[in-house]
Amino acid sequence: MDQLLIRGGRSLKGEIVISGAKNAALPELCAALLTAQPVRLANVPRLRDVGTTLALLRTMGVAADWCGERGTPGGDEVLIDARAGIEPVAPYELVKTMRASILVLGPLLARLGRATVSLPGGCAIGSRPVDQHIKGLQAMGATIAVEHGNIVATSDGRLKGARITTDMVTVTGTENLLMAATLAEGETVLENAAQEPEVIDLAEMLIAMGARIEGHGSSRIRIQGVAELHAPREPHRIVPDRIETGTFICAVAAAGGDVLLKNTRPDHLDAVLDKLREAGVQMETGADWIRVRGDGRLKAVSFRTSEYPAFPTDMQAQLMTLNCMAEGAAKVTETIFENRFMHVNELLRLGARIEVDGHTAVIQGVPQLSGATVMATDLRASASLVIAGLVAQGETRVDRIYHLDRGYDRMEEKLRAVGADIERVKA
Numbered sequence: 001m002d003q004l005l006i007r008g009g010r011s012l013k014g015e016i017v018i019s020g021a022k023n024a025a026l027p028e029l030c031a032a033l034l035t036a037q038p039v040r041l042a043n044v045p046r047l048r049d050v051g052t053t054l055a056l057l058r059t060m061g062v063a064a065d066w067c068g069e070r071g072t073p074g075g076d077e078v079l080i081d082a083r084a085g086i087e088p089v090a091p092y093e094l095v096k097t098m099r100a101s102i103l104v105l106g107p108l109l110a111r112l113g114r115a116t117v118s119l120p121g122g123c124a125i126g127s128r129p130v131d132q133h134i135k136g137l138q139a140m141g142a143t144i145a146v147e148h149g150n151i152v153a154t155s156d157g158r159l160k161g162a163r164i165t166t167d168m169v170t171v172t173g174t175e176n177l178l179m180a181a182t183l184a185e186g187e188t189v190l191e192n193a194a195q196e197p198e199v200i201d202l203a204e205m206l207i208a209m210g211a212r213i214e215g216h217g218s219s220r221i222r223i224q225g226v227a228e229l230h231a232p233r234e235p236h237r238i239v240p241d242r243i244e245t246g247t248f249i250c251a252v253a254a255a256g257g258d259v260l261l262k263n264t265r266p267d268h269l270d271a272v273l274d275k276l277r278e279a280g281v282q283m284e285t286g287a288d289w290i291r292v293r294g295d296g297r298l299k300a301v302s303f304r305t306s307e308y309p310a311f312p313t314d315m316q317a318q319l320m321t322l323n324c325m326a327e328g329a330a331k332v333t334e335t336i337f338e339n340r341f342m343h344v345n346e347l348l349r350l351g352a353r354i355e356v357d358g359h360t361a362v363i364q365g366v367p368q369l370s371g372a373t374v375m376a377t378d379l380r381a382s383a384s385l386v387i388a389g390l391v392a393q394g395e396t397r398v399d400r401i402y403h404l405d406r407g408y409d410r411m412e413e414k415l416r417a418v419g420a421d422i423e424r425v426k427a
């Protein structure tokens with residue numbers, strides 16, 4: 001099994017190009033199921049969840065592949081051809097490795113009138129039910145049963161537009177219902193919709209495919225269903241990854257140095273940048289870049305996670321790591337997932353001082369962390385341990401980095417290119 005071996009203490013200098021967003025790529029790859037025309041996506045990140053989604057599409061009989069080798073023309077483009085002969089079944093073997101597989105449910109049901117998708121189980125960060133996806137599709141006229149661990153959904157003719165208010169704000173729930181509604185008969189109104197930039201990006205792709213959508217980016221999305229969608233005229237370019245961006249900002253803030261992050265969207269990170277500035281991180285921003293300068297000890301900052309545009313849960317672990325080495329104490333409250341503090345025990349192994357009480361962690365900054373072997377437990381927990389390893393004294397080994405590979409495109413290569421001492425080794 002691969003590990004990351006990091007020798008802490010090097011400051012970072014240079015440029016990092018941010019990849020397309022995982023959380024936009026996954027629904028957008030699934031959106032290609034909504035049309036019989038071949039769909040091209042650009043700025044697609046080469047990470048494991050994208051590979052899993054391409055494999056999932058292929059098991060259904062859809063042609064789905066990269067348009068070129070990495071680094072060659074077409075190397076960041078994917079072509080998906082869901083013309084005909086689709087077998088609308090998402091098997092457990094793939095769904096269990098990636099919960100976002102549930103995103104095929106809405107498009108398959110809307111286009112083919114049937115879908116069988118393995119019910120995603122719980123995962124490390126929480127139980128993560130998909131009841132709101134199911135409830136919304138039922139409101140649109142689908143018949144849904146859970147049989148032998150599968151969601152079996154059918155629709156008698158086209159889905160019907162409906163007014164749907166989800167019990168909570170759900171990102172993939174909004175995306176699934178949005179995709180389904182594009183081909184439904186009549187109007188769908190999604191109330192309490194997620195406002196994440198990735199939802200907006202998906203809506204823009206769907207509009208380029210002929211969908212009629214208004215209000216994306218607000219909590220009420222209106223969709224007028226159409227009979228058919230087509231491929232976007234130009235390849236849809238996936239929005240930059242705001243969480244990868246935030247992760248690298250934390251890395252520079254922790255390790256020190258001067259790094260320019262390119263191909264990003266600072267305006268998608270307002271809450272994160274505000275907190276980092278409060279902590280003392282120096283940043284300049286342009287329309288598509290952020291220059292980060294890290295120097296000296298930061299100040300501990302308290303924050304609570306919430307839906308966009310507030311502070312994202314996907315940045316909680318990374319900012320907690322900065323707090324571990326900052327001056328003073330901070331309180332971090334996780335409100336989205338019930339079990340998203342698994343990095344805490346690993347950070348303790350590196351010498352951090354953290355106490356958890358329910359959904360709140362209180363961190364008392366220490367002057368220095370010390371390297372150790374730690375275990376990654378989920379995607380962003382892995383990123384927080386890498387950041388800690390960059391500053392910890394001595395060697396840090398991060399085990400189980402398959403979690404990290406799910407959502408970051410060559411993180412260690414990008415860090416090495418700006419001077420980090422980090423390598424992938426066999427355990």
Ligand SMILES: CC(=O)N[C@H]1[C@@H](OP(=O)(O)OP(=O)(O)OC[C@H]2O[C@@H](n3ccc(=O)[nH]c3=O)[C@H](O)[C@@H]2O)O[C@H](CO)[C@@H](O)[C@@H]1O
Nearest residue numbers: 023100128129130131132133168169170171172173336337
């Ligand atoms: C692929 C993708 O985009 N993943 C993101 C997405 O996950 P995901 O879309 O799975 O997260 P949701 O926004 O759906 O979850 C928010 C909360 O609602 C609950 N819930 C959700 C749906 C449902 O039917 N029933 C229910 O109870 C969840 O358990 C969770 O407590 O948004 C999360 C919250 O910003 C991010 O951390 C993930 O990175």
Ligand SMILES: C=C(OP(=O)(O)O)C(=O)O
Nearest residue numbers: 023099100314379380407
């Ligand atoms: C929790 C995450 O992803 P997923 O929803 O794919 O598990 C994440 O990106 O941090």
